[in-house]
Amino acid sequence: MSLNEILNSAMSGLAASQAGMRSVSNNVANVGTAGYAREAVSLSTGVAGGRVSGVIIGEPSRVADKFLENAVYQRAGNAGRTEAVSGYLDRLQALLGSSDSSSGLSARLSAITSSVNEIAGLQGSAQSVALFTGNVADTIDTLNQLQDDVSNLRGDVETEVGYTVDRVNVLLQSIHDLNNEVASLQGLGRSTAGPADQRMSALEELSGLMNVTVREQSDGRVTIDTASGQVLLDKRLRQLSYPSGAGASQATYPAIDIRFASDNGTMGASTGEKIDSTAIGGKLGGLIDMRDRALPNFSEQLGQLFSGLAETLNKASNEGTTMPPPQTLTGEKNGLIGSDRLGFTGKATFAVVAKDGTLVSKTTIDFDALGPTATVDDAVAAINAQLSPDATASFVNGVLSFSAASSANGVAVAQDADTPSDRAGVGFSQFFGLNNLVRSDSSALAPSGFTESDPHGFGTGETAQIVLRDPTGKILANYTMTGSVGSTFGDLVTELNASPLAAFGSFALDDKGRMAFTPTASASGSTISIPSDSTNRNGTGLSFSALSGLTGAASGLNKAEVSPGVLSDTTKLPLARLQLDAAVGEKAIGSGDIRGATAFVDALSGLVDFGKNGTATIDTFANRLLGSAGSEASLAKTAATDASARLSDALDRRDSYSGVNVDEELAQMVILQNSYSAAARVMTTASEMYDTLIGMLR
Incomplete structure (x- = not known):
């Protein structure tokens, strides 16, 4: 090897050591830099004419593992x-x-039950009644606030x-x-x-x-x-x-x-x-x-809880009356008009009672005797035929009213003890909302009871958008129902079962007139929502969403309240019961009668039909809802x-491979220092040899 080759090799060695030191310097400087992968200089043997000639220095490269x-x-x-x-x-x-919060939903519901028990224990004192109605109002406010909070969230x-x-x-x-x-x-x-x-x-x-x-x-x-x-x-x-x-x-x-x-x-x-x-x-x-x-889903469950609570409380309140009875009972819209099928079985008693509780007149309407084709107007006519001139019933703009002719009298409605009136599982008074404790302008707060032969009553151009989502929230199908297939609820079922939604399940009316969706096995866990709805059944103000029960979002919670009259006057809570066997001139409502308090207790502890969510008591459903939310939060945290x-762990394994280890870099620096010194020594020796050679030639 010539002296030039020796010098060139030594110089390449110096350059390699310098390049290595640059990489070490960069590595040490970035030891705390997130995402930095250490550098390493690529070195290869230099070859010239078939002989090794120093080292070739490549570009610094990242030390990283793509896997x-x-x-x-x-x-x-x-x-x-x-x-x-x-x-x-x-x-x-x-x-x-x-x-354990006194303002939590669970505590609010418990307060309703405990306060209605106090009514019975304190003989219906004004304070106990005010506490009960206040607790109901607070619970509705809590549910509404939760709905707003979830919407904001x-x-x-x-x-x-x-x-x-x-x-x-x-x-x-x-x-x-x-x-x-x-x-x-x-x-x-x-x-x-x-x-x-x-x-x-x-x-x-x-x-x-x-x-x-x-x-x-x-x-x-x-x-x-x-x-x-x-x-x-x-x-x-x-x-x-x-x-x-x-x-x-x-x-x-x-x-x-x-x-x-x-x-x-x-x-x-x-x-x-x-x-x-x-x-x-x-x-x-x-x-x-x-x-x-x-x-x-949580918001819908809140709506279902409210529906169950309202139906339960209204069941008890409509079975009772007040003492003295009100001169007029005014119901709420339930989606029906006068020409609609009445659809009731059983019997209900309509009575006119003096302010002292003495029976003035009464009639028991046998809805079975009216026949299956009887209309709402037929029922109103039957009441008027029996109670005129003492009282009149009217059905105007979808709202039923029952009034005593004289201000000295009041009116009451009661279920027959043996064969109570029934449509969709609720009595006549409750179905028409005559004595509701909980009211809402956007829902009837009772099942509709429609059958497939009933007209749906939606006008031309009125539509409802129905969206089906899988358990992950992905939209499986989206359909706008128009009602154009036909004029009945059965035609709506037919339309929906011929829509893209039918690929994932089937629609049907249940025995309470609710529209039920049964998903296929592959679509199990899917949910229905109705994001937009312009339908208005025969101008009553109630939409397909409110009448169908497909989603809890249309429960009426947004406009719900305790009857203002009951909140302002504790004597307006219907705790008394009409004595069905009383004759004209006898006491039909007793002073101090609070048998209705027991009805509230029984209703709140009884089973409620939550439709697609099954049957449960109010407390059980609420605890299941809150427990599910808590469990889901706990599992998510875990x-x-x-x-x-x-x-x-993945970051540690990546960084242990590609990250900077100061000890390793210091050890590499010592090696590079020694390499640099050795290469420099070779250059010094080669230089001395040059000097000797030149001296020999002089």
């Missing part, structure tokens, strides 16, 4: 989803309050969905730009460590926002797909288009559209693919789950903790 990085991306998605779900379920739990989720979509777009733009930089540097044979580190950090954040599949290409770029296979990035950038609702709770939300975008992020044509379910995973999937499934631990 360990992909493990981080996968686990970040699960951690992001569970953290989002757990956070909002915790907020929901905070809204519900602790189990849903609006907060929607706001965060918008922010998350915006952040995803920023990250996709950044990764696209870094892709171009990495590909350019790699094409020039230069180090890509810097932009590759930045890209990995962006990918890690993106994978926490949605589940992604990352693939590295031969030119150094990465492609990104969603967990469902939708392309987000290849050589062409995509962006997510979402018309955020500015944090407002809405009936339905638009899907997130995937659009092609220019290099500067300007959106263009749609790719034809959309993100519309929790399958997207990550934080975005968790938010969609809360917005489209968890919170609406899942978030586990997912965070798994993510930390």
Whole structure:
């Protein structure tokens, strides 16, 4: 080997040591930098003319394992989803309050039961009645407040969905730009460590926002797909288009559209693919789950609870009367008009009673005797025929009224002891809302009792949008019911069973006139919602949503209240009972009669038909609702903790491989120092040999 070759080899050794020291210097400087992967210099043997000639120094490269990085991306998605779900379920739990809180829903319901027991124990004192009616009003207010809180919480989720979509777009733009930089540097044979580190950090954040599949290409770029296979990035950038609702709770939300975008992020044509379910995973999937499934389901259950409570309390109040009885009983709209089928069986007694409780006149209407074709107007005529001139009944604008002719008298309605009147499981007075304790302008607070042969009464152009979602909140089918198939409720059933909804289940009217949906096995757990409804049955003000019972969202809770007259005057609570065997001139209502208090106690402890949610007592249903919410929050918190631990483990394994270890770097520095010194010594020796050679030639 010539002296020149020796010097060249030594110089390459010095350069290699310097390059190694630069990498060590960078590694030590970035020991605390998140997302930094240590550098290592690539060295190879120099060969010239078949002989070894020093060392060839390559560009510094990242020390990273793509499999360990992909493990981080996968686990970040699960951690992001569970953290989002757990956070909002915790907020929901905070809204519900602790189990021992006196203002919580469970405590409010218990207060109703305990206060009605006090009425019986204190012989119907004004204070005990006021406490009871106040507790009922407080419970309705609590339910309403919870509905508003859940709606606001849903609006907060929607706001965060918008922010998350915006952040995803920023990250996709950044990764696209870094892709171009990495590909350019790699094409020039230069180090890509810097932009590759930045890209990995962006990918890690993106994978926490949605589940992604990352693939590295031969030119150094990465492609990104969603967990469902939708392309987000290849050589062409995509962006997510979402018309955020500015944090407002809405009936339905638009899907997130995937659009092609220019290099500067300007959106263009749609790719034809959309993100519309929790399958997207990550934080975005968790938010969609809360917005489209968890919170609406809880809200609907609150509506079902209110419906059951209102029906229970009104059952007891309509079985009683007051002392003295009111001159007029005015009902509520139930969707019927005068020409509608009456649909009652059994008997009910209508009485006119003097202010001192003496019976003036009465009649017992046998609805079976009126016949199956009898109408509401026929029942009104039968009452008037028997009680005129002492009292009159009228049915105007869908509201039944029953009034005594003289202000010295009052009226009362009672069920027959042996064959009580019945339509859809409720009595005549309750069905028409004559003596309701709980009232609502947007619901009849009783089952409709319609059959398939009854006219639906919806006008031309009146529609109801029906949406079916799977257990994850994804829309399975969406149909706008028009009523154009025919004029009866049976025709509505036929229309729905011929719609796209029928691919996932079937519709039918149950024995209480409620529209029931039975999902197929593959669609088990799916839920129905009615986001928009312009129907108005024969101008009564009640819609398909309110009459069908398909969703608890139309329970009437939003306009519910305790009857104002009862709240302002404790004597207006119907605690007395009409004495059915009293003759004219005898006492039909006794002073101090509080037998109705027992009816309230029995009703509150009895079973209630919650339709698709089964049969249970009010307390059991409420405890099941609150317990389910608490259990879901607890499970979500555990899942978030586990997912965070798994993510930390993946990060530790990635960083233990690619992260900077100061001890290792110091050891490498000693090796490089020695290598540098040795190469320098070789150069010194070679230089001395040159000097000797030159001296010999002089």
